[in-house]
Amino acid sequence: MRFSKRTALVTGASGGIGSAICRLLASEGASLCLADMQGTDELAEELRASGKQTISVPTDVADRSAVASAVARTLETFGRLDILVTVAGVVSHGSAEQLAEAEWDRVLDINLKGTFLCCQAAIAPMRAQHYGRIVTIGSILGKNGGNARPWIARNEQDRSGNVAYGASKAGVHALTLYLARELAADGITVNAVAPGPIASAMTQAFPETLRALIPAGRLGQASEVAEAVAFLASESAGFITAEILDVNGGMWGD
Numbered sequence: 396m397r398f399s400k401r402t403a404l405v406t407g408a409s410g411g412i413g414s415a416i417c418r419l420l421a422s423e424g425a426s427l428c429l430a431d432m433q434g435t436d437e438l439a440e441e442l443r444a445s446g447k448q449t450i451s452v453p454t455d456v457a458d459r460s461a462v463a464s465a466v467a468r469t470l471e472t473f474g475r476l477d478i479l480v481t482v483a484g485v486v487s488h489g490s491a492e493q494l495a496e497a498e499w500d501r502v503l504d505i506n507l508k509g510t511f512l513c514c515q516a517a518i519a520p521m522r523a524q525h526y527g528r529i530v531t532i533g534s535i536l537g538k539n540g541g542n543a544r545p546w547i548a549r550n551e552q553d554r555s556g557n558v559a560y561g562a563s564k565a566g567v568h569a570l571t572l573y574l575a576r577e578l579a580a581d582g583i584t585v586n587a588v589a590p591g592p593i594a595s596a597m598t599q600a601f602p603e604t605l606r607a608l609i610p611a612g613r614l615g616q617a618s619e620v621a622e623a624v625a626f627l628a629s630e631s632a633g634f635i636t637a638e639i640l641d642v643n644g645g646m647w648g649d
């Protein structure tokens with residue numbers, strides 16, 4: 396029960412990876428604030444039915460006041476905010492040549508600005524406690540430039556390129572490293588988990604040719620991302636900060 400005295404706010408809580416993280420943290424005793432743009436009532440009910448303290452706060456992470464409300468509700472209800480996991484994100488396809496400006500803005504607003512707003516809102520309460528664990532969710536596509544196959548034909552780039560998504564996740568990695576240094580002396584660690592392709596709604600249409608590039612020979616499971624997050628969110632990872640942890644079956648290593 397690593398999290399029996401801990402309260403966690405998880406964004407993107409109703410998604411494939413977010414819900415796996417919530418279930419794991421709750422199973423080890425955490426009280427939870429589920430923050431997602433989509434309803435999280437079903438997951439909240441499931442967790443409450445098994446005796447977990449859970450609140451559900453509809454939140455658009457790109458909206459500063461909505462994020463502030465989610466943090467405020469967490470503090471009002473549980474009195475603490477120990478763990479922030481920023482999972483909310485959207486996938487986006489498109490080449491640099493073709494991508495519409497509006498799509499660039501949408502993806503950067505949710506994936507990068509949304510992560511920033513959540514982290515920013517968590518700083519004051521975590522500083523006041525002199526304890527915090529922030530875990531962001533990056534991506535292998537933030538490391539390899541947003542295209543698993545940079546050598547593909549130009550006419551395939553629109554379908555397989557991820558110019559905005561890759562840049563947004565590279566930004567999440569940089570933000571994570573920045574925050575780790577700003578907050579290290581306050582007992583707050585800031586790390587990222589960078590998943591490779593994980594079986595989820597996001598990868599339903601994952602092409603067989605890309606699957607063949609994963610040395611492990613399979614997509615990852617949301618539960619495998621959750622295990623990495625839980626480790627970084629635990630008290631025992633207190634001397635680990637500014638780490639971008641790959642969970643990708645060997646597809647990328649640095």
Ligand SMILES: NC(=O)c1ccc[n+]([C@@H]2O[C@H](COP(=O)([O-])OP(=O)(O)OC[C@H]3O[C@@H](n4cnc5c(N)ncnc54)[C@H](O)[C@@H]3O)[C@@H](O)[C@H]2O)c1
Pocket residue numbers: 406407408409410411412413430431432433454455456457481482483484485486505509532533534535589590591592593594595596597598
């Ligand atoms: N699935 C993968 O292969 C994979 C790989 C690498 C990284 N990731 C990252 O993991 C995270 C979760 O992905 P997933 O596979 O669970 O996807 P998912 O689509 O199942 O979940 C994403 C969740 O984010 C929520 N969301 C979207 N926009 C939001 C907003 N503005 N405010 C609040 N919530 C919002 C959605 O409602 C959804 O519940 C994302 O950040 C994604 O980029 C996923």
